[in-house]
Amino acid sequence: MPTPAPGTSIERNGRQAIVHVRGDVVVGTARKLHATLRALQRRRDVREVVLDFTDAGRLDSAGVAVVQLAKKGLGRRRTLQLTGLDERKQAAFELAPAPTKARKEPIAVTYLERVGEKVLETGASLRALASLVGSTLHQAMKVLTRRAKLPAGSVGGFVVTMGADAVFIVGLLSFLLGMTIAFQGVVQLNKFGAGVFVGDMVGMSMIREFGPMMTAIVLTGRTGAAIAAELGTMKVGAEIDALTAMGVSPVRFLVVPRLTALTFVGPALTLMAMFIGIAGGMLVAALQLGMRAGVFWDRVVGRVGLHDFTQGIGKSFVFAWIIGFAGAHLGMRATGDASSVGTATTRAVVVSIFCIIVVDAIFATITTLGGW
């Protein structure tokens, strides 16, 4: 028997409405019956709806859901009856759970509560960070005093991926940066006939500011993000729990090698960035002013003192630790699912760059006020 085209016809009988269902009531067609029943629900004069399935075809879960919704929609005062059900349809309706009360709306969270929650969350996060720093130092001390050891070859491997692979990009960027500073410097200083001072300018800015800063930003994007993603993935995959359960300290196994490598790599790349930047400035000075490299270098050396150099390198250590701890901390706080790894990675980058710039500003303020 071919099933008739889906549709309904409604027969009114006083306060009763009889809906004859024709054809299949399945995923593809259930909307029609849904619309019909919704229209009936809105009519106040209908007290009783009878659904007649005698001529109906197949009925699937979508069809059952439509009837369930209608039952709920009619409320307790009005009734819905089903007739003409064969055994299979009867069984399908019997499976359906009793209607539940309308779901409680979640209580709206006020702005103040949200701020409060954020503060508590930040507090918890800072405590976790402090304990991560603490246990990293503790584990590092244990390694230094030879009471524990790092996974074989780990530090060397990280030095290569973090450092060697970043040499080219850091070199290129600082060369371009040195050139740019020199270009600007030559144009401005020449106005006062002070073009030779471009050496002072490039040297000072590369060594005190841009060498450390440029390196830190590249390291954040490459290494900080990678640390957060690696540790986050391991956290989500319960690998970190597995280490803890084995009695292996995840901090010693995962965090200490990465931070140790960063402690070497950050300052080393910074040192390189400083000199390559100066070389870039040298090139521009030679081209624009015809200044010989020796003269340029003498200006740099005459200007930049050991304490400037120490400050630049000192900052690079601090920046490296910021990058390492931010990546490790946020990675290890990832929870549950894959998207939290993405969030952790992004936050590691944003938080690192923010902290680096804040710390740099504090450095600059203190050293300037202190006259160092």
Place this chain on the structure above:
Amino acid sequence: MTAPLATKGVSVGYDKPILENIDLEVKQGEILTLLGGSGSGKSTFLRTLAGLTPPLAGEVFLFGESLYELPPEQRAPLLQRIGFAFQQDALFTSMSIEDNIALPLRELTKLPESIVCEMVRMRLALVGLEGLGRRMPSQLSGGQRKRAALARASILDPELIFADEPTAGLDPVVAAGIDETLVKFRDALGMSVIVVSHELESIRATTDRAVMFAKGGIVAAGTLDELEQSHEQAVFEFFHARSA
């Protein structure tokens, strides 16, 4: 009426065949259990039946059509008529259970959201997860996740549903609940079910017909009673050795 699923001379495997020359037919509204030792190729075979891994040789007929003869873009309408519950639950970890289950409805149908929610609620109740829809997959136990996976696989009322070891590693009570769900799929929703299982208890509760894979092929097929009489070594061991 054509069988929902049939294979003709199918060989499956990766570089070299694991199962060869399999002829199998699944009848409308039956629960067919695939038996076989670990690594005998049951999961691979299921993947081939469901359009996930092409066979090395032979043909798979899904609802009368030769699945792998069709260009991939024309397979989708056939594949929408089957459901697959993976051995790992394969739930989307970043979505709530509700959203996981509703995903096929939202992506493949034009049903309004009110019907979608009601269908999800009905299916959660059917698999015994009432009230847990708002949870994330990581907040459920292993057995609950398996049931959520079954709910997602069955939400479009597929005519044919595959379940790869749905009860493996679960305690008998939870496993019995899942068996009951499979039986409901068959009896109330009229689905054909193909299930891989090792648990004799589950198998007895559900199976209409079983097929035993060993030695790269089917070594026995039939009802459980028939299999239990079999003298094929692998089959005999399966039914008798463990009770000793």
